[in-house]
Amino acid sequence: MGGTDIERLIALLARLPGLGPRSARRAALALLRQPQARMLPLAQAMEQAARSVRTCSSCGNLDTHDPCTICADPGRDRGLVCVVETVGDLWALERAGVHRGVYQVLGGTLSALAGMGPDDLNVASLLARIEQGGVREIILALGATVDGATTAHWLQDRLAAFDVPVSRVGQGVPMGGALDVLDDGTLAAALMARRPA
Numbered sequence: 001m002g003g004t005d006i007e008r009l010i011a012l013l014a015r016l017p018g019l020g021p022r023s024a025r026r027a028a029l030a031l032l033r034q035p036q037a038r039m040l041p042l043a044q045a046m047e048q049a050a051r052s053v054r055t056c057s058s059c060g061n062l063d064t065h066d067p068c069t070i071c072a073d074p075g076r077d078r079g080l081v082c083v084v085e086t087v088g089d090l091w092a093l094e095r096a097g098v099h100r101g102v103y104q105v106l107g108g109t110l111s112a113l114a115g116m117g118p119d120d121l122n123v124a125s126l127l128a129r130i131e132q133g134g135v136r137e138i139i140l141a142l143g144a145t146v147d148g149a150t151t152a153h154w155l156q157d158r159l160a161a162f163d164v165p166v167s168r169v170g171q172g173v174p175m176g177g178a179l180d181v182l183d184d185g186t187l188a189a190a191l192m193a194r195r196p197a
Contacts, residue, residue, distance in 0.1 A: 006032070058129075060105030060122045062087050070094075070102060077101040079136035081129065083155065085109055085143060093141065101139075104129075109147040110154055116147075118154065130162050141169045144189065 006028065013024035031039040055061070056068035063069055070076060070090075080101025084090050090103050104126045108116045129135055138159060142148035152168060159166050172190025182190075 058125060059090075059103045060087070060107060060125070061090055061103060075100075079134055080139065081126065081135055081137070082139045082141050083126065084141050085148065085151075089141065089143075099139075106142075106151070109142065109145070109151040111147045111150075114147075121151070123155070123158065127158075130159070130164055135164050138164055138166045139169065140166060144171045144186070 009031075010021070010024045010028045013019055013027050014021050016024075019027065031042065052064045053062050054064070054066050056063055056066055056071055058067045058071045061068040061070060065072065077100055080099075081104055082093065082099050082101055083104045083106060084093065085106055085108060087105055090105055093099050093103075104122070106121045106123065108114070108120060110116055110118065110121070126138075130138075138155075140152045140155060142152050156166055170193050172186060172193050
């Protein structure tokens, strides 16, 4: 391997989540083998996205429009707000097609180790939505981690001043999951969140 351009490409690819140095080298090699078919279209798409994608001022989603396509959709139930940690979580819920309301992307969770405090979370627009009226329920769809639980409790305290019900997504045994391979916390959450059969 040689050439500073190739090394720079590999170093930049290695910064992406899920790609280490070895995966970055494989990706760079695949791109370099067919630069006209793979690399140039990718570079053009990345440049276009860098110019056109923006953060939705209403919910925090990434889109080429502000407000985003979801917030602008008249068929969405604006009274049902699903609070998620990241845009990736929003995209996952959209792929599943299970939520027909709108979203609020926090941009992270409270974490002393990561230096994320309440002022770092995108909560102001959520509170503004509630104050404007029409919000019937807030669904907290945060991860089943210590930081996710801490953030959910903090949000519940903040939202207690409003007359809006707050719910959390169910947690526990995944579809197709075997009990003997689950960790103790997941099993405990599943038992505590049980419902009538």
